[in-house]
Amino acid sequence: MGRDETRDHLRRLADYGFTSHPPVGSDAVVLFPLGDRNNGVVVATNHQGSRMTGLKPGEVAIFDNRGQSVYLTAGG
Numbered sequence: 001m002g003r004d005e006t007r008d009h010l011r012r013l014a015d016y017g018f019t020s021h022p023p024v025g026s027d028a029v030v031l032f033p034l035g036d037r038n039n040g041v042v043v044a045t046n047h048q049g050s051r052m053t054g055l056k057p058g059e060v061a062i063f064d065n066r067g068q069s070v071y072l073t074a075g076g
Helices: none
Strands: 027-031 041-046 060-063 069-072
Touching: none
Parallel strands: none
Antiparallel strands: 027 041, 060 069
């Protein structure tokens, strides 16, 4: 899949209990099992413009593209 190639209706994996609809312009990692380019699976997505930064080791955050977040800090 080239940088400018698009595919519609790919399956998208996510960790159990979490779901999202990445905004337009998001990055994605797509795997093609057995090299079958008609059977792609999205295994990760990211939107650099929305991603929180500055977290310390072990910290976790859930965030969206409007600046809303749940931030689990090292200090509790």
